[in-house]
Amino acid sequence: MTETVAPLPTHLRTPGTDARGSTGRWPTYAVGFALAASLTIASFALARGHWLTPASLVAALVVLAIAQMIVHLIFFLHITTAPAQKTNILALLLTLLIISLVVIGSLWIMAQLSTHMMPMDQLMQMQR
């Protein structure tokens, strides 16, 4: 019955809906669920097992997390790179820019601060 709904004009598409304004079909969710579940299991397995060196483990976990977020965006929130979703993608990109400024900026500033700061015990001695 929902098939009779007229297709939405492409520039008016809401995040989370497809061309019909519908939230998708269950196979889409099932595929997303299967992908997300396998990525989660891979993350936990890697973190528990001791197969990777610490640095490569960090890289692998970060990559798996980003992959899973993309799976969620595509299969659950139905956000894609289709031209119809220009506004949604632009809003998402701006958010990603702000998030990276906040996170990278904080880490950078605080790391600089702690390198340039006198070690705590010396500071205490000066104050005596």
Add this chain to the structure above:
Amino acid sequence: MSHLSIATAGEFAPARYRPATKLGVTGFGFYVYLLSDAILFSALFATFAVLKTATAGGPTARDLFELKNVGLETACLLTSSFVCGLAMQAAEARRPRELIALLGVVFLLGAGFLGLEIREFAGMIAAGAGPDRSAFLSAFFALVGAHGLHITVGLIWIGLLAAHLTTMGFSESYHRRLFCFSLFWHVLDVVWIAIFTFVYLLGVQS
């Protein structure tokens, strides 16, 4: 006969010139709110990342976190996100009983997640690793607690949606609210991916 009459205004105008539907406007506004919520979480993540090593001689992530518990929480939340997608389809097909049942499953899984989280928090506080122990733990409780608070709001929202459906039935405005809830729930799951990776899985490594 269309059940989901989201394209009622200007139905006969050429598609390109149709005014934005109410679902479209509300959905986009809510999406922008969710993006701003993601920025709020990113500030909490940045705080946590900076204070990760500031344990003040207290317990570290490695001492405190149990990956089994986190795995269970993740399973609850991921499954509830999937069921929430199914619930949206039940709503589109106007199947109220199925929708109530699926919302019930979403609620139970969300409550299961929250229960596991509260148990973890209570255990940590009882063991003297509460938010007042170190800067690391303050940041941890602020970040994971903020997510838990969102889940709590989501659970209340499910209750309201169920009550709304049973008393007033389906309507365009009902569909809009349900739709916003599903966006909210999926985004909380995305935030949880970042939490279990950066807080728990990477936390126990160092």
